[in-house]
Amino acid sequence: xxxxxxxxxxxxxxxxxxxxxxxxxxxxxxxxxxxxxxxxxxxxxxxxxxxxxxxxxxxxxxxxxxxxxxxxxxxxxxxxxxxxxxxxxxxxxxxxxxxxxxxxxxxxxxxxxxxxxxxxxxxxxxxxxxxxxxxxxxxxxxxxxxxxxxxxxxxxxxxxxxxxxxxxxxxxxxxxxxxxxxxxxxxxxxxxxxxxxxxxxxxxxxxxxxxxxxxxxxxxxxxxxxxxxxxxxxxxxxx
Numbered sequence: 534x535x536x537x538x539x540x541x542x543x544x545x546x547x548x549x550x551x552x553x554x555x556x557x558x559x560x561x562x563x564x565x566x567x568x569x570x571x572x573x574x575x576x577x578x579x580x581x582x583x584x585x586x587x588x589x590x591x592x593x594x595x596x597x598x599x600x601x602x603x604x605x606x607x608x609x610x611x612x613x614x615x616x617x618x619x620x621x622x623x624x625x626x627x628x629x630x631x632x633x634x635x636x637x638x639x640x641x642x643x644x645x646x647x648x649x650x651x652x653x654x655x656x657x658x659x660x661x662x663x664x665x666x667x668x669x670x671x672x673x674x675x676x677x678x679x680x681x682x683x684x685x686x687x688x689x690x691x692x693x694x695x696x697x698x699x700x701x702x703x704x705x706x707x708x709x710x711x712x713x714x715x716x717x718x719x720x721x722x723x724x725x726x727x728x729x730x731x732x733x734x735x736x737x738x739x740x741x742x743x744x745x746x747x748x749x750x751x752x753x754x755x756x757x758x759x760x761x762x763x764x765x766x767x768x769x770x771x772x
Contacts (some may be wrong), residue, residue, distance in 0.1 A: 534659065535574060537771075538567065538767040538770040539564070539565050539566050539763075540656070540746075541557060541564045541740065541745075541746050541747060541767075542565075542566065542668045542736070542746070542747050542749055542763070542766055542767060542770070543566040543567065543568050543593050543619075543716070543733045543739070543746055543747065543748045543749070544558075544561070544564060544567050544568065544613050544749060544750065544753050544763065545567075545568040545718075545733070545749065545750030545751075545754070545756065546558070546567055546569060546570070546573050546750075546754070547568075547570050547572055547573070547750050547751075547754075548567060549572075549573060549727070549754070549756075550623065550686055551573065551576055551577035551581055552578065554567075554573055554581065554585075555581075555584055555585070556587055556598055556747065557588055557754065557759065558585060559587070559588060560760065560765070561753075561759055561760050561761070562714040562760050562761050562763075563763070563764070563767070564590065564763060565590065565591055566591045566592075566593060566746070567585055567590050568591050568592075568593040568748055568750075569581060569585070569593070569595065569719070570595045570596070571583055571595075571596060571597075571739050571753070574594070574596060574693065576676050577735035579611075579615055579701055582594060582615040582617055583615060583616065584615065585615075588592065589753075590738060591615070592615075592616065592618060592619075593618070593619040593748070594615070594618075594619065594620050594621070594623075595619075595621045595706070596608075596612070596620070596621060597608045597621045597622065597623055597655050597701060598612075598620075598621070598626070599622065599625070599626045599630075600622065600630070601630065602629045602630045602632075602633035602634075602737050603633065604638030605622060605631075605633050605634040605637065606631045606633040606634060606636060606640075607724060608635040608637070609622065609635070609637040609638040609641065609646075609652065610635075610637035610640050610641035611641060612638070612639065612641070612650070612753060613637070613638040613639075613640075613641030613642040613645070613647065613649070614641040614642070614644065614645040616647045616649070617647045617650055618650050618651065619647065619649075619650060619651050619653055619714075619716070620638060620650050620652050621652075621653050621654075621655050621696060622634045622652055622653070622692070622693075623654070623655050624654035624655060624656055624684070624686055624687045624695070625673060625683060626685035628686060628688075628689065630691045631652075631686070631687060631690035631691070631692050632690050632691060632744055633655065634652055634687035634692075635652055635691050635692060636692065638650055638652055642656050644696075647681065647689050651654050651681065651693035651694055651714055652692045652693055653692070653693070653694045653695060653696050653716055654683065654686075654687030654692045654694070654696070655677070655688075655696045656680040656683040656684055656695055656696065656697045656701070657676055657679055657683070657698070659698040659718050659759035661676065661720035662676075663675055666679075666694050667704065668671075670772060674770070676698075677700075677701055677704060679699045680697050680698075680704075680705070681701075681704060681705065681708070683695075684697065684699050684705050684708075684709060686691075691700070693712070693713065693714055694714025694715060694716060694745065695709075695714070695715055696716050696717070696718065697714075697716075697717060698717060698718070698719045699714060699717045699719055699720065699739035699744060700719075700743045701740065702715050702717055702743045703743055704741040705743070706742070706743030707743075711745070712724070714745040715743060715744050715745050715748055716744070716745060716746045716747075716748060717734075717744045717746075717748065718737050718748040718750075719734070720735070720736055720739055720747045720748065720749045720752075722732065734751070735769070736766050736769050736770055737769050737770060740770055743760060745750055746756075746758065747766075753766065
């Protein structure tokens with residue numbers, strides 16, 4: 534299996550009990566990155582990040598912080614101290630909050646002696662589609678325009694990357710070159726049901742469009758043979 538391909542895929546541990554998540558991660562061969570989201574974090578607490586790191590995994594802590602600047606700074610300081618290497622914040626918290634979050638993460642990493650994490654600004658969640666965004670939030674911008682504006686806000690604030698749907702990756706990559714990270718959920722291998730995702734691509738399509746890393750959950754975690762499903766996703770990237 535290509536080491537580069539396995540580094541590109543982040544497996545989302547959503548819907549798992551803490552011990553189930555730890556066991557799952559031990560069983561999937563060549564698994565590098567895992568995502569700890571709200572469900573698992575609320576159930577297991579910060580210790581699950583440390584436990585996953587102790588197993589040799591790299592952690593994407595996806596808690597989508599969105600608050601006043603001081604609170605964002607404190608949250609990111611603590612998250613960085615746990616050793617999470619990717620941390621999500623909401624771009625729509627605004628530039629002051631994003632700058633405070635970045636400073637807090639830097640302080641937390643330096644205080645605990647771990648590497649500085651990359652903050653990822655969430656643009657528009659992949660469950661949204663344009664008509665509902667306009668109807669429910671009274672946002673007249675189309676999704677691509679709104680995502681682009683929020684990505685620009687994040688980059689200007691010094692945030693290291695964004696979370697966006699794969700459909701917006703090519704547009705963002707044209708304006709934000711590496712090392713600005715573009716991490717994309719909404720990834721579905723061919724033949725897999727969309728579930729609650731509205732804006733999706735296959736793994737290979739998303740990487741070709743300019744994604745840095747892909748978040749894949751149920752197509753791997755709910756597969757009959759998760760190790761094989763993970764290997765198949767990696768192989769699709771290496772082709």
